[in-house]
Amino acid sequence: MSFFLAALKRELLLVFRHRSDIINPLAFFLMVAVLFPLGVSPDPSFLSEVASGVIWVAALLACLLSVDGIFRSDYQDGSLEQMLISAEPLWMLVTAKVITHWLVSGFFLALISPLVAMMFFLPEPAYPALIISLLLGTPTLSLMGAIGSALTVGLRKGGVLISLLVLPLYIPVLIFGAGTVQAGAMGLPIQGYLALLAAILVFSLMLAPIAIVAALKISIRS
Amino acid sequence: MMKISMPRWFYQLASPRWFYNFTSKLLPWFGIATLVFLCVGLVWGLVFAPADYQQGNSFRIIYIHVPSSILAQSCYMLMAVAGAIGLIWKMKMAHIIAQACAPIGASIAVMSLATGAIWGKPTWGAWWVWDARLTAMLVLLFLYIGVIALHAAFENKAGADKASAILSLVGLVNIPIIKYSVEWWNTLHQSATFTVTEKPAMPPEMWIPLLIMVLGFYCFFAVILMGRARVELLEREKRSDWVKQLILVNWTQ
């Protein structure tokens, strides 16, 4: 456990030293969302109808954008090698990395999502649904994304490839996440939807670290 | 790593040379079976089976659409299982089979989508409808594309094999979740449409040719899979003595 805390501390310290990077996914999130009224229609009734989907798609893309970097810098400077030949459990380290990624992507996205929701005229009862669904759904995105990141970390062309690998896996989270917000907007109970999102999260929290560790070993050792 | 002892044939299968010789004997039989099943199934299904009372003759595309949909899914399963075997028992042959599965599965998924679209035009009046099954098949195609792209991106075969095995396993675990979520999404957004493939009581003269077609598709898949695996195997083993010998013998004949 003390190793997990030390790893978490190191990751948070690294993020803190690159504070400006935190803004990037958030700005991307806002920009993607803004494209829809510009590209389709600023009509409030249209926007409030598509708000749940657009916000979720934008959040998903913002997570995807930053996921490539989870292992990239550690791979480039040789830290990842040292982590692989450490006797300490790699899954703890990987989990610390994913948690940190989520803190600077999904967590902040959830916090600023009401801003976009307001611009999209999302009905007010849907706000809690939006925030809670993002808080429950985005950690799964980080976990799945980390699998893609670990598989492609040794490759020169990571970027587009990661999207191909990871986007299909994001579909259930998108469906249930956007569904939660829609249910919230219609004043329906959302507990069932949140339970589904939580179930997917617990499931991926159990299995994804195993896949990430295996993928990292493959990326480095072969 | 896990160590589970397996029967002898399992390890024999792992030897490329044994696999090559074994499939040499197997291939003609599967080829004949494919020909027989597909001919019988097609003629029966397209000519002799009764027309659907609602859709008329357009329902006959079911004899291509349903077998290809089933096969696309089993092919993914086989790819993931072969990948897992390759990872656990460090078996190169399993990786070769997994690699051979990916493009076949992707093509069959495309066929399933295409026939679905062609069927959709007379039935729903549109080439594409966001039907749960079609959408799930589209996602399956995406999963195939991911595996193929990842395999192609690696420069060394060993890394490519293992990485795509991991990815196909992750995909396999996710498929039930994806299917469930897509079905759920479908019921949320559409009032229950007329689902063609879920006809409760299909008369035997309709489903027997369908069954024959499914068998024919599986045999066809086996033929293509063995063919691709053999080519890949020769490529990978080209410097081993038995492959040199084989080529030399064929050359002099």
Add this chain to the structure above:
Amino acid sequence: MLLAVKNLFCERDERILFQGFSMQVNAGEVVQIIGQNGSGKTTLLRILCGLSDAYEGEIFWQNELLDEVRSHYYQSMLYVGHLSGVKGSLTAEENLQWMTQLDSSLDKCSIKKALKLVGLYGFEDVPCHSLSAGQQRRVGLARLYLSSAPLWILDEPFTALDKKGVSEKEALIAEHVSRGGSVILTTHHDLSIPKQTIRPINLDEMART
């Protein structure tokens, strides 16, 4: 005998690097791997430290298969590769603190002393990206002063170091060996440590035979 390699086979890009290669490393000796560029020195070291699976053959650590004693092996081995593993945005001290977390054979208490010994006294609070290449290299090599691992695997440890740095590292290697430790290293530099402790292995000759 600490480490033994039996019948190693390794090919890369359709070119055979090793075939039937065997070697062993005993306590108290320096094994110097020499060979031309591209002869597989780095590949060999990566195989030995468990960072590459692209080989056939067997590796033993203290007479047990490496695969079965991996975590014990990792605790008893220190690897310094081409990449220093030093994070640019962390300070020298933070970097070393993290390394002691990863590797329990490193002494947590003498980080300051080690930094002083590699000549980074006064730089411990500077983020490493503002250090020179040689200084960054020294941060990575400071691990040698903290290590109690019996086996060191060093890939070109002297690159980017000045003369003084090189002779200090040589002294350190000599001391490690005299205490019964072993070192496997690659370098093009003539080591100025007692000749009887050095055993050269020439990969070019291996390829020819």
